[in-house]
Amino acid sequence: MTPPLSDTERRTDRPESDERTEQPTEEPLRNATVCVVGLGYVGLPLAVGFAQADYRVIGFDVDDSKVETLQNGVDTTGDLSDSAVLDGDITYTTDAAAVRDADYVLVTVPTPVEDERPNLAFIESAAETVGKHLTRDTTVVLESTVYPGVTREEFAPAIEDASGLEAGEDFFVAYSPERATPGDGEHSLDSVVKVVGGQNDAVLENVAALYESVVDTGVHRAPSIEVAEACKVVENVQRDVNIALMNELSMALEKMDIDTHDVLEAAGTKWNFHDYRPGLVGGHCIPVDPYFFAHRAKESGADPELILTSRDVNESMPDHVAELTIKALNDGHKTLCESRVLVLGVSYKPNVGDIRSSKVANVIDRLHQYGIDVVGYDPHADDDAVEQTFGIDVQESLSFADFDGVILATPHAEFDDLDLGNVATALGDDPALIDVAGAFDADDATDHGFVYRRV
Template sequence: MLKELLAKDKKLSVIGLGYVGLPIALEFARKMSVIGFDIKEERVELMRQGIDPSNELEAEAFNGCDITYTSNAADLKEANFHVVAVPTPINNHNLPDLTPLLSATRAVGKALKKGDYVVFESTVYPGCTEDDCVPILEEESGLKLNIDFKVGFSPERINPGDKEHTLTKILKIVSGSDDESARVIEEVYASIITAGIHKASSIKVAEAAKIIENTQRDVNIALMNELSLIFDRMDINTFEVLEAAGTKWNFLRFFPGLVGGHCIGVDPYYLTYKANELGYHSKIITGGRFINDSMGGYVAKTVVKKMISNGNKINGAKVLIMGATFKENVSDIRNSKVADVVNELKSFSIQVDVVDPHASSDELKHEYGYGLIDKVTEKYNAVIVAVNHDEYIKLDEDYFKSIMVDEGVFVDVKGIYRNKINDLTYWSL
């Protein structure tokens, strides 16, 4: 398969051209002929112009790539090796929403031919590829797994905003439905991944490995957030405690904060869903999720208490939130917990303004019901720096004093201004 792909006798397709799919498609397209498929024609048109709709890749990333962008699923029939990289979100009840994945699987199934390969990169619970996706591929194609076609799972490890740990520099996990498929999939990915390949013993092992990467981070951050809740009652700064504890060689460096995004705040729910299905109710994972999901409301309520303590009238007070994305220096607003802060403050009849140099106001309105203001012109009763964008790190206390009332409260969620604020009432997690 690899030899034919490199000779361009066969084509590779990538289904889903978002944060995960587009970098994969472009990297393969530097060596092979690639079909890039996305259901949104407006995104496809931007990519044809060399523009990344997710604002992660520079224009140069599109140079020298043999890739055809399409929103027509029929074009997938031209490919023999398919990579599925669509989102796997959760619904309003924190349950897995497999709609995008199963829809993409049906599209691939309709295009499937004898000898083809399908590799899933979308994060799922262990067993999903073989129990949920393979039956659809067989039904739509009329073919049989490991007789007519092969499947594999190779979990994505894209970290939005990270310019150091990019696709080719991150060790890749691969797996296959049998020994032959695992070997072929390993060879194909090894053609672009310089960091190396880890071949998992089964698809389920690869699925489980991905899901616990983010579950581990989620639980550790939840511990830091719980420590913050405790230390705040003791009038101790959590970041100072972590700085001191971090002097021990084996102390793990995790910090409190608002946990959102498409991975850490989502993946654990896939694991607990499957665990519940098997009759086991997780304690630690669900406990961590509860803490992290409640932190936005906690930040907002604490701000209100601080404002009251400083003599501010709450009804009609004005609060500025700086940062709306799920993490610093990205435009991604998926599952951003800043929305929880906004909604909780508004429940107190507080006027909330939001600024962010990276986020789209239209996307925020569509997703959360609020947009961005163009520029700061008010005097605020409180300012909350919720996301540590580079543009905010250079700001000093004089700037914040200029946009706040005398009795205002300055909230530094992730502690980047610690020991730099002297005159304002200061609080951080």
């Protein structure tokens, strides 16, 4: 295996003439330098993965604090070990000039949605930064989630404007959608198939070979950049629509006084029934990506009615959870404005500490409108951040004393072994238990005196 480049071997002697160069397809990959732009929950594992595969890696981010933390060998995502962030030939920096040393630049910046419209500001900024320091023959791969057309129509032209170079002649572009799943160690970079689209066949093969050197499960070569872009948003559109169906069924079945989980258990005995469950839909992907697809669909003259209706259904779920809580408190003869409710888990998904884009915040806001005092407990989230973001007090250690009800909002593994008998004893008479994830047995809960509701 060829060792990574030393500092004296860095590619700073690239041609500066106007001669057109061909995309290299046989370059010894292990000699390549990879620069990852954006060191969040996508970019950092990507940078570490390439470093562990014996590449020379540059990790660039504009966040001084984050870079300093990484330089000190501390993981900033919660998905890696501290030792991993300094494993291999990896350098963390806020100096954008480091881009000029890279053979491959992988861009993994956020792509949020504002007022249901895609915000490409981070991509535009990254393209400008990369372009200012880009050298000839570099391949730039966008990994951020976008709608079809962004790489060719927005990203590459922005790099051209900043660099004075021409895409496809002086530098090369490709798209490979990130498929990171925070908190899921089973599906990491090396174990999830990578989809790649290139601006031409040579670029496609070159970038595919790069990813094949770090991904054990292989690479899917998409026939175009646009197919690769579309596949990412379609993955999450499908999930969002299916969850919305379950949420709509759940709300309707609740009106019929029929337990949704009992229905799904029975329906699941048919071999072709797909197992989706109702619940809160938060995070950075599933609630966001449908708006990317819908934006491009409407620009193209299509009407993504089902997709947008599904979004509306899922956005209504925090109100539904709050309503279940209020009904349970009322059924337990509690006075709402005097009630105290403990929320277990406030992050957007189980076993991670990320509270950004968590729909639990919307549940809490709704309960506050009824004068209900809400306290949170989350063994993964930062307590100070929870207090500031959600506007609630938090427990450092779990206690059920002096509460009128409990909402299991995010089913972290730490809650798997809760003894409902002990919980009920600590809570007092007719306590409410709202089970968003359906983690508890309904009969067990009612046998212990809970006014039990589940989504």
